[in-house]
Amino acid sequence: METQTPTDETVEEIDDASFFPKGALAFFILLIVFFAILWFSMYFEILARQ
Amino acid sequence: MNFDTLELSKSMRRLLLLLLILPMALLVMGVYGGLMQALFRAGIVTSDPFVGGEYYRGLTLHGVINALVFTTFFAVAFGHAVITKTLNKALNERWAWTSGILMIVGTVMTALTIFAGRADVLYTFYPPLQADFFFYLGLVLVVVGSWIAFFTWIPPYLEWRRENPGTKTPLAAVGIFVTFIVWFIASIAVAVEIIVLIMPWVLGWVDGINAMLARTLFWMFGHPLVYFWLLPVYVMYYTMLPRLAGGKLYSDTAGRLVFFMFIVFSIPVGTHHQLMDPGISSEWKLIQGFFTFMVALPSLITAFTLAASLEYAGRKRGGKGLFGWMFKLPYFDTSRWLFAYFITGLILFIFGGISGIINASYQMNAVVHNTAWLPGHFHMTVAGPVILGMLGMSLYMVAKLTGKKIRMKKMVLAVPYVYSVGLLMMSWGLMRGGLQGMPRRTNTGLTYSNPDSALYRADWQLFTDVVVVGASIMFLAMVVYFVAFFLTLVYRRAEEPSMSFGWTESVHESPTPVRWLHNFRPWVIVALVLIFVTYAPVMYDVTTSNYGTSPRYGPDSPAPRVSPSPQSEDLPPPSSSDAEAGDERAERLDLLIE
Ligand code: HEM
Ligand SMILES: [Cu+2]
Numbered sequence: 001m002e003t004q005t006p007t008d009e010t011v012e013e014i015d016d017a018s019f020f021p022k023g024a025l026a027f028f029i030l031l032i033v034f035f036a037i038l039w040f041s042m043y044f045e046i047l048a049r050q
Numbered sequence: 051m052n053f054d055t056l057e058l059s060k061s062m063r064r065l066l067l068l069l070l071i072l073p074m075a076l077l078v079m080g081v082y083g084g085l086m087q088a089l090f091r092a093g094i095v096t097s098d099p100f101v102g103g104e105y106y107r108g109l110t111l112h113g114v115i116n117a118l119v120f121t122t123f124f125a126v127a128f129g130h131a132v133i134t135k136t137l138n139k140a141l142n143e144r145w146a147w148t149s150g151i152l153m154i155v156g157t158v159m160t161a162l163t164i165f166a167g168r169a170d171v172l173y174t175f176y177p178p179l180q181a182d183f184f185f186y187l188g189l190v191l192v193v194v195g196s197w198i199a200f201f202t203w204i205p206p207y208l209e210w211r212r213e214n215p216g217t218k219t220p221l222a223a224v225g226i227f228v229t230f231i232v233w234f235i236a237s238i239a240v241a242v243e244i245i246v247l248i249m250p251w252v253l254g255w256v257d258g259i260n261a262m263l264a265r266t267l268f269w270m271f272g273h274p275l276v277y278f279w280l281l282p283v284y285v286m287y288y289t290m291l292p293r294l295a296g297g298k299l300y301s302d303t304a305g306r307l308v309f310f311m312f313i314v315f316s317i318p319v320g321t322h323h324q325l326m327d328p329g330i331s332s333e334w335k336l337i338q339g340f341f342t343f344m345v346a347l348p349s350l351i352t353a354f355t356l357a358a359s360l361e362y363a364g365r366k367r368g369g370k371g372l373f374g375w376m377f378k379l380p381y382f383d384t385s386r387w388l389f390a391y392f393i394t395g396l397i398l399f400i401f402g403g404i405s406g407i408i409n410a411s412y413q414m415n416a417v418v419h420n421t422a423w424l425p426g427h428f429h430m431t432v433a434g435p436v437i438l439g440m441l442g443m444s445l446y447m448v449a450k451l452t453g454k455k456i457r458m459k460k461m462v463l464a465v466p467y468v469y470s471v472g473l474l475m476m477s478w479g480l481m482r483g484g485l486q487g488m489p490r491r492t493n494t495g496l497t498y499s500n501p502d503s504a505l506y507r508a509d510w511q512l513f514t515d516v517v518v519v520g521a522s523i524m525f526l527a528m529v530v531y532f533v534a535f536f537l538t539l540v541y542r543r544a545e546e547p548s549m550s551f552g553w554t555e556s557v558h559e560s561p562t563p564v565r566w567l568h569n570f571r572p573w574v575i576v577a578l579v580l581i582f583v584t585y586a587p588v589m590y591d592v593t594t595s596n597y598g599t600s601p602r603y604g605p606d607s608p609a610p611r612v613s614p615s616p617q618s619e620d621l622p623p624p625s626s627s628d629a630e631a632g633d634e635r636a637e638r639l640d641l642l643i644e
Contacts, residue, residue: 011368016557019365021300021358023372028354035404042408045485046417 056138058549062130063451065143065150066549069127070444070451072154073120074535076161080115081528083108084433088476088521092514093495105493106170106605113173114164117432119157121279122192124440125233126153126199128282129226131447131549136220139206149198156191159184170605172491174268175248177259178600180611183252186244193237200230218563221305222553225285228309229278231574232316235581236274243267251602258599262329262592269320270585277316277345279432283439284308287356287392293554294389295379297363302556304355306567308348313573315345318584325415329595334588335412341584342410349403356396362557387456387463391442394466395435398473402430405481420491422513423484426477433524434473438466445535453547458534465531472523475516483513 058066082100089095090105098108126149134141162184163169169181207223219227243264251259288305292298299305321330321338364375380386381393405427408414418424449456456462484490488498488510497505499514566572601610 010366012366014362014366016298019362019557021361023361023364023375024300024354024357026372027357027361028350031353031400034400035407038404039408039411042411042414042417046413049417 056134056140058131058134058451059140059143061143062134062141062146063547063549065147066127066130067448067451068154069123069130069150070448071539073115073123073157074444074532076115076157077120078532080112080120081525083112084116085521085525087112088517089495091492091494091499092518093499094518096495104167104170106172107164107167109491110170110172111161111164114160116437117173117279118189119160119192121432121436121440122196123153123157124444125229125278125282126150126196127447128285128440128443129199129203129230132222132226132285132551133203133206135549135551136223137206137210139210141202141206145198145202149195149202152191152195152198154195156188156193156195158188159191160188163188174272176268177248177251177261177264178603178610180252180602180604183249186248186252190241190244193241196230197234197237200234203227203230216562218302218560218568220553221299221302221309222285222289222551224306225281225288225309227570228313229281229285231313231570232274232281233278235574235577236271236278236317239267240271243271257601259602260593261600262327262595262597263589265324265327266321266330266588266592269323270317270581271320272323273320274316276428276432277312279436281309281312282443283395283435284352286439286443287352287396289554290552291356291389291392291554292359292363293552294386294392295360295363297359297366299554299556300355300358300362300558302559303564303567304351306564308351308355310567310570310573311348311351312345313570314577314580315341315348317577318580319345319410320585321588322410322415325412326419329597330588330591332412334584334591338584338588339410339412341580343407346403346407349399353400353403359554359557382463384459384463387459388442388446390463390466391438394470395438398430398434398438398470401474401477402427402434405430418484420489421484422480422488422490424490426480426484429473429480430477434470438469441531442466445531445538447549448535449538450549451547452539453543453545454538454541455544456534457537457541458530461530462534465527465534468530469524469527472520472525472527474520476520476524479513479516479520483510483517486510486513488513 079100086095086098086100086108087105090098090108098104100108130141130146133139160169163182164185166182169175169185171179171181171185175181175185203226207219207227211219247259247264247267250256288299288308292300319338319342321327321335322342324330325335325339360379361369361375364378367375367378369375369378379393380389383389405423409418409424409427418427445456445462448454480488480490486507486509488494488507492498494500494510494514497503498507498510500506501508603610
């Protein structure tokens with residue numbers, strides 16, 4: 001059923017050896033930046049509250 | 051990687067169905083309890099007849115059923131299936147059934163004590179709050195049952211290793227073994243807490259309990275517990291999600307590394323739940339706080355590896371540019387409805403993860419500790435990726451194990467999205483309120499959200515209201531899920547039952563085992579050493595501090611209980627007109643104050 005029958009229409013063949021996840025890398029960097037923003041906003045919240 | 055040719059026997063299929071369906075029926079009550087919590091807190095309901103009108107009884111039921119029972123049953127059922135299928139080996143059925151029966155008996159026992167009002171102690175059962183003896187015994191049976199399940203997987207695995215020298219253990223099996231290694235080590239701590247400290251005290255054999263030692267043992271178990279919840283879902287993310295998305299896992303080696311890192315770092319971090327507790331010196335809290343940041347690493351690696359796997363799938367489906375792949379994933383494909391349960395969990399985990407890192411930051415913890423921020427945070431982990439993965443997989447497995455067609459597929463597909471919207475609202479309300487000081491584990495409906503009360507906090511009202519709306523949306527989504535789940539079960543079977551998972555291939559995979567990622571033993575040894583180094587001083591602190599021991603308390607009175615029985619009869623309610631008992635109570639309070 002479901003996961004057993006991949007019904008993908010492959011639009012683009014990907015060469016595994018040369019595949020580089022540049023989007024995932026960009027996503028990851030954004031994720032870390034987002035984490036840092038939230039973390040520091042909490043940090044400054046504590047400072048503000050003394 | 052299609053090695054799963056062995057079918058589950060009929061008796062194993064029955065066992066698995068029992069382990070999946072029974073806790074699902076309980077979860078109906080658990081989720082109802084969640085909605086009630088939100089309504090209580092807002093003052094919309096003041097008494098829930100279903101749990102004897104008690105806010106704390108409802109909260110205990112909610113925590114125990116959702117977080118302890120449902121998750122453990124699922125992990126065992128999923129583990130049985132994954133181990134059988136990946137190793138192509140039958141398990142010892144007698145022991146598997148023994149394990150299942152122990153877990154069921156234990157669950158019934160614990161649930162009955164809660165319903166009977168003899169265990170209003172919340173799922174953390176911190177002494178000196180005392181519950182009925184059978185509440186604890188039930189929990190012990192559930193844990194021991196899950197250990198036995200784990201033990202049934204070891205002999206077939208050793209046999210598999212002998213038969214397949216130089217072959218990598220299938221990644222899903224690695225994940226399941228790691229899950230249960232972490233669980234086994236951690237639950238020894240809670241077993242000691244219950245059997246050595248709590249039970250003799252509950253039975254009245256000893257009068258006092260070292261509450262701090264008990265809490266420390268609990269959290270030595272309680273933090274790894276969250277990985278016990280999460281790791282089965284990581285198994286799904288690594289070994290099924292990429293294929294569901296139409297691609298491959300980016301790196302099999304990264305998956306192995308991640309699982310092994312969890313063995314090492316899951317446990318020496320428990321005191322991050324006790325950052326505000328007295329009796330433990332701050333150096334050791336800080337060190338365990340540091341290891342908490344270490345245990346975030348495998349999850350960050352996972353974030354990247356899964357993003358890369360999804361990018362692979364999205365590009366294959368024609369996604370262009372840096373982020374085009376994100377828009378090509380099968381979010382709304384009913385034939386891949388399971389994908390929706392995984393991707394929503396991953397998105398929620400972004401918020402669950404960062405709020406967890408904030409909790410673990412020693413100074414910041416002081417801002418959020420014991421506020422509503424906490425349930426706001428952990429619903430985005432345990433009630434997010436964990437429960438969504440488990441709900442999705444339960445339905446998938448039940449359909450496979452019975453050979454039935456999933457009903458209401460479109461609704462089933464919509465559930466995780468609707469639920470996630472509700473969850474984000476509820477968590478936002480709880481977290482924002484928490485930052486203003488709104489407490490957790492408090493029936494705020496009586497005070498802070500009650501305009502007639504002197505304690506009323508008008509500035510929290512918005513947050514409480516958003517929580518109600520969010521919780522109602524989550525509840526509705528869950529109702530739809532339950533209807534689809536049980537409807538699927540009552541229809542006639544459509545095909546021969548056959549359990550199979552759609553295992554993923556990998557982009558990068560070394561054909562032979564990477565040596566340091568081949569054996570569990572070195573990782574377990576490092577873990578044990580680290581646990582010893584980080585916990586020995588903490589244990590020293592809590593056993594040598596001179597705060598003494600505590601007598602037994604019930605939630606019904608600020609005075610300790612005289613008899614070890616947890617029933618409230620030995621102390622009349624405060625409103626009682628019985629003057630004598632009132633005197634006795636006052637006397638005991640005096641004693642306490644002295
Ligand atoms: C419809 C879904 C749910 C709703 C509306 C809901 C709502 C709530 C609320 C409002 C609280 C806070 C109570 C308080 O601190 O005063 C709470 C606590 C909690 N919830 Fe949920 N929840 C839901 C699902 C879940 C699920 C699926 C899990 C776990 C798998 C879970 C685990 C917990 C735990 C462990 C607590 C803490 C209990 C305690 O403090 O002792 N919840 N829930
Ligand atoms: Cu923790």
